[in-house]
Amino acid sequence: MRRAAESRQATPGDSQWWRDAVFYQVYVRSFADSTGDGVGDLDGIRSRLGYLELLGVDALWLTPFYRSPMADHGYDVADPRDVDPLFGDLAAFDALLEEAHRRELKVIVDVVPNHTSREHPWFTEALAAPPGGPQRDRYHFRDGEGAHGERPPNNWVSAFGGPAWTRVPGGSGESGGGQWYLHLFSPDQPDLNWANPEVRADFERTLRFWLDRGVDGFRIDVAHGMAKPPGLPDMDPRAVETFGTGDYFDPRFDDDGVHDLHKMIRKVLDGYPHAMAVGEIWALDEERFARYLRPDELHLGFDFRLVLTHFDADALQAAIERSLSVATTAGAPATWTLSNHDVWRQVSRYGGGEQGLRRARAMALVELALPGAVFLYNGEELGLGNVELPAQALTDPRWHASGGARPSRDGVRVPLPWEGPEPPFGFSGNPATWLPIPTEWADLTVEAQLEDTDSTLSLYRQALELRQQHPAFAGTEVEWYGAPAGCFALRRRPGGLTCALNTSAAPVALPPGELLLSSAPLVDGKLPPDAAAWLVAGTQHQDAPTQRQP
Structure with missing residues (x-):
């Protein structure tokens, strides 16, 4: 059910629709x-828009569907202004966008400004050009260290493992080999040089291309990257595993120069008042994170604190408070997410099995109770966990680049189960899907869960409908109430919604109020372990809250 006219549903001309929207990430593959090749596509998404409308989300986020050799499943872009034939064509995209808008669903698309594919025409030109040529200035080409340039220009490490530099063959006049090029991810993804005006102009062209087609905004990949400090100084080796989130010097990410680039992007977006941008920002320092959300930069920033926090009421309260403080400092909405295509699914992250599912259901209510924008990842509403895949099925370049040392992300990217008793569960007419779907998902299909009022899908549908329609979800303030050890209780103001979470080992009494929804059945009127509940307090319970001490 879509929002009632008197509720917070954005009108077509509402430029603030994104402030409290629920986005649904569609991993396109x-x-x-729709074609039977075992890989998801744009027409396939269009055929399932009715499901997303029924689920009750406000917007879709589409992962890259652009022309690409698929070395990193589309995040290595060869042409950012065309659709890869694997997924369809521009006509298929236009049809998807038109149908989504007809159903009052916004659509944002991924853009990848930090790097291109090795097969991008620019990089092909750069490899054919001599050192110092303008073609190489679009990327980061450098002479190597050592007598014959045999060592990388600095000690930077790729986020996928190994050096962040790859040497190219030497050309005429280059003895002992050629220059090196920078890639913060795979060697198939050379980093662009954003100091080059051609790079900026081309990205602006890409933004306008999709905005003019009618998209409602962008998710900016590696939004804390792009800018590189002058001289490319060495990094602190201890920063290797922190991906820009730690206390060690890491010039690869979050360089101050990145903010000028976001200001440039914002100027483009301001010409399209309906459009927004959300950035992937791996920076845990509140002050530095808030910089990305200044009025002339990003509208929203992905805050990954809940993803990085274990299932403990004290730790979760602290994470929520810190995220809300960033939003307050920046004057921007908070954002909440529990999963995406790069991190473990929450069922597995919270322990797996029945316990992991109970905790994931509880955290869904916590996430959806909070003010701001929420980002769901396709399949979490079905209670899917990670899939253990055989080594021969793994496709993740991060896993291959690290020699298996870094976990594969393929286990969270397995195709969705829609219907039927066995794989491929209606995902495709071809049983040979790009990643194998486990037979154990037979009870987790959309079909199996739709009519089961106790299913995880039914829980999400009820929660989303309440979030959209109930006046208790009004307001952006959060107050904390005293709660037993291992629990918390928060209230939205001025709406009055109370969300209680029990991470302890015993049932606990609920706060006073009318029960709206719980992630698990109550036990003798109490909230069981690994569960959350929504309540609306009556007027007799509108006493002042007390801050729970850590």
Whole structure:
């Protein structure tokens, strides 16, 4: 059910629709296959829009569907202004966008400004050009260290493992080999040089291309990257595993120069008042994170604190408070997410099995109770966990680049189960899907869960409908109430919604109020372990809250 006219539903001309929207990430390869090749595509997504409307989300976020050799499943872009034939064509995209808008669903698309594919025409030109040529200035080409340039220009490490530099063959006049090029990810993804005006102009062209087609905004990949400090100084080796989130000097990410680039992007977006941008920002320092959300930069920033926090009421309260403080400092909405295509699914992260599912259901209510924008990842509403895949099935370049030392992300990217008793569960007409779907998902299909009022899908549908329609969700303030050890209770103001979470080992009494929804059945009127509940307090319970001490 879409929001009632008197509720917070954005009108077509509402430029603030994104402030409290629920976004649904569609991993394009894994959502729905319309052609029978075992890979999801744009027409497949269009065929399932009715499901997303029924689920009750406000917007879709589409992962890259652009022309690409698929070395990193589309995040290595060869042409950012065209659709890869694997997924369809521009006509298929236009049809998807038109149908989504007809159903009052916004659509944002991924853009990848930090790097291109090795097969991008620019990089092909750069490899054919001599050192110092303008073609190489679009990327970061450098002479190597050592007598013959045999060592990388600095000690930077790729986020996928190994050096962040790859040497190219030497050309005429280059003895002992050629220059090196920078890639913060795979060697198939050379980093662009954003100090080059051609790079900026081309990205602006890409933004306008999709905005003019009618998209409602962008998710900016590696939004804390792009800018590189002058001289490319060495990094602190201890920063290797922190991806820009730690206390060690890491010039690869979050360089101050990145903010000028976001200001440039914002100027483009301001010409399209309906459009917004959300950035992937791996920076845990509140002050530095807030910089990305200044009025002339990003509208929203992905805050990954809940993803990085274990299932403990004290730790979760602290994470929520810190995220809300960033939003307050920046004057921007908070954002909440529990999963995406790069991190473990929450069922597995919270312990797996029945316990992991109970905790994931509880955290869904916590996430959806909070003010701001929420980002769901396709399949979490079905209670899916990670899939253990055989080594021969793994496709993740991060896993291959690290020699298996870094976990593969393929286990969270397995195609969705829609219907039927066995794989491929209606995802495709081809049983040979790009990643194998486990037979154990037979009870987790959309079909199996739709009519089961106790299913995880039904929980999400009820929660989303309440979030959209109930006046208790009004307001952006959060107050904390005293709660037993291992629990917390928060209240939205001025709406009055109370959300209680029990991470302890015993049932606890609920706060006073009318029960709206719980993630698990109550036990003798109490909230069981690994569960959350929503309540609306009556007027007799509108006493002042007390801050729970850590």
